[in-house]
Amino acid sequence: MRKIMACLDVGSDVVKCVVGEMVRRKLNILAAAEAPSKGVRNGIVEDPNLLLEPLKNVIQKCEEIIGLRIRQMIVSVPAKDAEFQVVTGSVAITNDGNLIEGKDIIRVLQKAIKSRKNNSLEYISMMPTSFSLDDDRVVKDPKGLTSKVLSVRGVCVSTPKKNIYPILACLERLGVDVLDITLSSIGDYFEYKNKELDKKVGVVINLGDETTTMSVFNKGVLTNTTVSLVGGQNIDNDISFIYKVPIKTAKELKEEFALAHKNMAQASDVVTIDNKSSEKIQINQFEISEIVMSRILEILNLSKKEINHLTKKEISYIIFTGGLTEFKDFSLVLQEVYGNDVTVGNIMEIGVRNNKYSSCLGLLKYYAYNAKLKDKDYSIFSIEEQQMLSGANFGEQQDSVIGKLFGYIFNG
Numbered sequence: 001m002r003k004i005m006a007c008l009d010v011g012s013d014v015v016k017c018v019v020g021e022m023v024r025r026k027l028n029i030l031a032a033a034e035a036p037s038k039g040v041r042n043g044i045v046e047d048p049n050l051l052l053e054p055l056k057n058v059i060q061k062c063e064e065i066i067g068l069r070i071r072q073m074i075v076s077v078p079a080k081d082a083e084f085q086v087v088t089g090s091v092a093i094t095n096d097g098n099l100i101e102g103k104d105i106i107r108v109l110q111k112a113i114k115s116r117k118n119n120s121l122e123y124i125s126m127m128p129t130s131f132s133l134d135d136d137r138v139v140k141d142p143k144g145l146t147s148k149v150l151s152v153r154g155v156c157v158s159t160p161k162k163n164i165y166p167i168l169a170c171l172e173r174l175g176v177d178v179l180d181i182t183l184s185s186i187g188d189y190f191e192y193k194n195k196e197l198d199k200k201v202g203v204v205i206n207l208g209d210e211t212t213t214m215s216v217f218n219k220g221v222l223t224n225t226t227v228s229l230v231g232g233q234n235i236d237n238d239i240s241f242i243y244k245v246p247i248k249t250a251k252e253l254k255e256e257f258a259l260a261h262k263n264m265a266q267a268s269d270v271v272t273i274d275n276k277s278s279e280k281i282q283i284n285q286f287e288i289s290e291i292v293m294s295r296i297l298e299i300l301n302l303s304k305k306e307i308n309h310l311t312k313k314e315i316s317y318i319i320f321t322g323g324l325t326e327f328k329d330f331s332l333v334l335q336e337v338y339g340n341d342v343t344v345g346n347i348m349e350i351g352v353r354n355n356k357y358s359s360c361l362g363l364l365k366y367y368a369y370n371a372k373l374k375d376k377d378y379s380i381f382s383i384e385e386q387q388m389l390s391g392a393n394f395g396e397q398q399d400s401v402i403g404k405l406f407g408y409i410f411n412g
Contacts (some may be wrong), residue, residue, distance in 0.1 A: 002386050004030065004379045005367055006062065006073035009184065009360045010051070010167055012040050013209030013232070013323070017058035017073075018352060018360040019066060019380075022368040027361060029351045030389075033061035042210050042229055043078035045166035055170050068389060072380040074180040074367055075167055076187055076359045079213050079225040082159045083121055087112040090151040098146045102375025105131075105143065108152045121158035124181045127221045128154035128373075143375055155221050157183060179380075180367060185215035185225050187362030188321050190369070192345055193220060202317035203310070205303050206358070207324035209233050214303055216311045224310045228302055232324045235295045242291060243283060244275045258288045260296055261332035265289035293333055296324070300337040321345035323356035 003022040009015070019031040035057040039050030063070055089112030093104055109126050116123065130138045133147035142150060168178055188204045189197075198220040206213040209232045215225040232254070239250035239258075253273075259265045269285040307315065318341070320334065325344050334342060345355045352361060371378050379386065 001377045001379055001383070002381075002389075003368060003371070003377070004381055004386070004389075005179075005364050006070050006380055007076065007187075007360045007363045007367075008055070008058075008073050008167075008171075009076040009187075009357075009363075010040060010043075010045065010055075011037055011208060011356075012043055012211070013037055014356070015051075015054040015058050016357060016360050017062050018357065018364065019062050019070070020349075020361070020364045022365070027349060027364055027368075029349050031062040031065035032352045032357070032360075033058040033065075035061075043080060043208070043227070044163060045170075048166045048170050051166070051170050052173065056174055059174065059176065066389060068381060068385050070176065070380065072177045072179050073171075074182065074363055075171070075178050076184040076363055077124065077159060077163050077167065077181055078211070078227065079159075079183045079185045079215060080163060080211075080227040082157055082183060082225055084223055084225075085116050085156045085158070086153070087115045087126070087156045088151065088153050089113075089115060090149055093147055093150055098148050100142045100145050100147060100150055102143060102373075104150055105152075106374050108150050109154075112152050112154060113156055116156045116158065122161050122164055123156060123158050124164070125157040125183060125186065125222075126154055127157065127186075128152050129219070129221050130154075141373060143373075155223060157186075157222065159183070182363055182366060183222065183225070184359035184363075185213055186222055186366055187359035188213075188215065188319075189217050189220070189222065189362060190366040191321070191347065191358040191362030192319050192343075193362075193365075197317060200316035201311065201313045202319065203307055203315055204319045204321065206322035207231060207299065207320065208322045208356075209324075212299055212303055213322075214306050214310060216313075218311075218313070226306055226310060228299075228306065230299050230302060234299070235292055238291050238295055239288065243273075243281060243288075244277065245273060245281075246276060249273060253283065253288060254292060257283075257285060258292045259285065259329045260289070260292060260327040261329040262286055262289040262293050263332065264329050292327075296327070296330070296333045297337065299324075300334060304337060318342040319345060321355045321358040323354070325355045 006019045014034045015037050016034045021028045035054040039047030089108050091108045131142040132151040201218050204215050212228045216223050236250045240247050265286040267284050267286040270282050272282050275281050
């Protein structure tokens with residue numbers, strides 16, 4: 001069975017949907033779409049009725065690309081007010097020869113989840129740190145080993161219901177089932193994870209449109225996170241206020257004209273625009289880049305202070321991701337605050353080469369990781385639909401799935 005999954009990421013600025021397939025531990029993108037977000041503030045859905053339109057938009061765009069109906073997906077939710085509890089559980093192994101199977105891993109994880117406290121929050125994720133066997137062996141993946149008792153220790157992640165239910169209600173109205181719900185922070189980590197990071201303590205920082213999310217990972221397990229209400233939209237507001245232009249114009253100036261660092265900007269590079277009073281004004285690149293740089297420095301310095309509050313452990317790595325990191329010359333500003341001991345994410349998947357997709361892409365990889373641990377096959381498409389997706393007659397059809405896919409990749 002082909003391992004195909006769809007992921008939805010609802011941000012304050014844009015809603016993103018990605019459909020991907022895991023092939024030999026590599027994620028291949030089959031479709032991706034985004035639309036301006038509505039009814040969302042600081043990552044939380046405030047008006048589900050307004051959100052319906054962009055959700056329907058991105059899902060339909062992906063369906064058009066692959067030529068199949070999307071009925072199931074996983075969902076990324078914000079880390080705001082999330083709580084983390086260390087939980088444990090044990091189950092007896094009754095299989096022949098006490099051989100541990102995927103179903104036993106599922107049982108012991110469920111047992112650990114039931115031991116969590118504070119049921120006023122919604123459980124969304126269980127990240128095992130280790131499994132223990134009878135002979136005191138501690139392993140990451142116990143499948144295929146033998147033991148009379150299997151124990152697990154891990155971190156259970158819970159979040160307020162308000163962070164989840166409005167999105168679920170919208171998807172239900174659109175006829176889409178939610179297979180899993182996970183924090184966007186976990187997706188950010190899994191997009192960049194490797195064997196070395198899985199041995200260390202580090203921080204992943206997502207610089208978004210309205211929020212900056214800082215998350216601590218200890219050997220690949222999310223242990224703490226905090227969300228600050230600052231992001232790219234603050235820069236829009238600064239530009240709008242200083243030059244007295246509409247927010248839409250300010251955002252366009254930020255994305256298409258300004259630089260993140262003033263040292264590379266040119267005072268001779270000037271644009272002429274209309275302000276709110278319909279007066280023509282001139283803006284030079286150096287001045288507007290000063291404004292942008294000032295706000296980015298503030299955001300980065302704030303994140304640096306917050307890290308000290310998140311963990312007392314020694315930090316071995318810091319990874320920056322999110323849409324704001326795509327700002328031209330962002331690395332120059334980052335270096336002024338953090339020096340050279342940090343990394344800016346670099347997404348390589350064709351069709352989604354932008355750090356704003358890190359949560360979506362990482363959660364597709366995270367879902368595949370969990371499915372392998374539990375020894376489960378998965379796909380949002382049936383065998384018949386998968387055959388349609390890779391049918392032999394696509395070359396004869398101008399409107400084929402492959403034709404749409406190549407058109408998306410090379411024209412998008």
